[in-house]
Amino acid sequence: MTAYGKPVPAPDADSAPYWQGCREHRLLIQKCGACGAVRFPPASLCPDCGSAAHDWIAASGRGRVYSWIVVTYPVPKDIYAGDVPYVVALVELDEGVRLPTNIVECDPHDLMADMPVEVVFDDVDDTLTLPKFRPLPD
Amino acid sequence: MWRLRDKYAIAGVGYTAFSARSSVTVRDLALEACGGAMADAGLMPADIDGVVSFHFNDSVPAMAVATGLGLPGARYAIDYQAGGNAANLIVQTAAMAIEAGLATNILCYRAMNGRSGFRLGGGRELAAHGVTQYTAPYGWISYPQAMAMWCRRHMIEYGTTSEQLGAVAVTCRRNAALNDRAMQRQPITLDDHQASRMIVEPFHLLDICLETDGACAVLVTSAERARDLARTPVYIMGAAYGGGPNQGDDLFDAMRWPDHSHNYARYIADDLWASAGIGPDDVDVAEIYDCFTYSVIMQLEGLGFCAPGEGGAFVQAGRIDRDGALPVNTHGGLLSEAYIHGLNHVVEAVEQLRGQAGARQVDGAEIALTTAGAMTCGGAMVLRN
């Protein structure tokens, strides 16, 4: 952890391109070179067909809210006390994969199922960018 | 499918006091509960040759319990790296090990200082490696936060309401009021549930289980041997363990789970009922894993007590009360008795089937369901007297 104080992702051999893409404000996901299935989270083998062949493709950055929670009691308290209430959502990208994220620029009580959202890149510091999502304007 | 119908039995149960501060080691908790189960069955340390447990947060290894109890012939002593999903599986494992000739009398236990020691509800390590790198950086850390995501999806899909969740909490508390060993016995109303502090929407405080220092144990042996022991045998009629596709990289992760409006229960239901040779309508009492209120609803649906989406209505209007059509969590469950990670549900089922449940006894209970699990994987058993 850095002075930032919150959990910082530790990129590994599978995820390094994903996090590097985030640094460049591109939401990269893997597409299987054999069967064409897209996948998240990053993995060396396709969970559908087992192939190691894959390309990193830039996702559209658009999707819909599949499910969400509103954290009102901070855990751990000392780290998140200043952030509550905040929204964690599973967003289903237009490409078909789901990823956990925060919904920002939105009152937590305005969230709705299937609400259309788009990615917004949060440059936390010089090394970390987190993809978050905000409501798409009507 | 489980092919050991009625061939194995639970011949003894044991437990410690359930508290917020045991002031003893987890090892001592395990020894007390296991010693209790052994004595309940009328067995001696020399008779016990197997010990099985599971650990996820606080625990003590099975080999330490075998050593601590001074079991001279302990051969099969092993732990699963698992959570509540394994609370029925360890009992099944004991029967499997005996069937295979690896042991003859096996103690199954779960022990932890879950409140004064390691608090599972307090979050996980903040290291964001492996699959956690995609969750923890968003402040998605604790188990209530993980499971609230499932509950919300059920609400989206079916219109399940917070009041329906509350019906589960109220029922568990009403049962706990009749249970001397329950940690929370003060009755609550639906209004109390609705007024309790919001922790992580859609969960109020009263949707979330307790944290407990304590232990439970059961003694598993062959049906034949059980009939010669001190207590009325409780037979394992049917059993199942499993889950769906993409169970995740750990118990928290369900990113690739197909549909969060149902859980593991749907995937084990057919095997469970077929192995027992009965159906949901034959169950007299159901001890259903209730780490959160919603998980009871999802398992009732998954196991076929009602159709998908009908679980919210099912738990209302007294149907799951002690004198209702399907008494659920007669001890108060994880929500109001204690959080012994689901093994306390097995102990309660045994006491119900022996007719030893005192004020909370369900008259004429002959067949009990126990379940363990809430998300992508879990197990269940059908027990009979």
Ligand SMILES: [Zn+2]
């Ligand atoms: Zn593929």
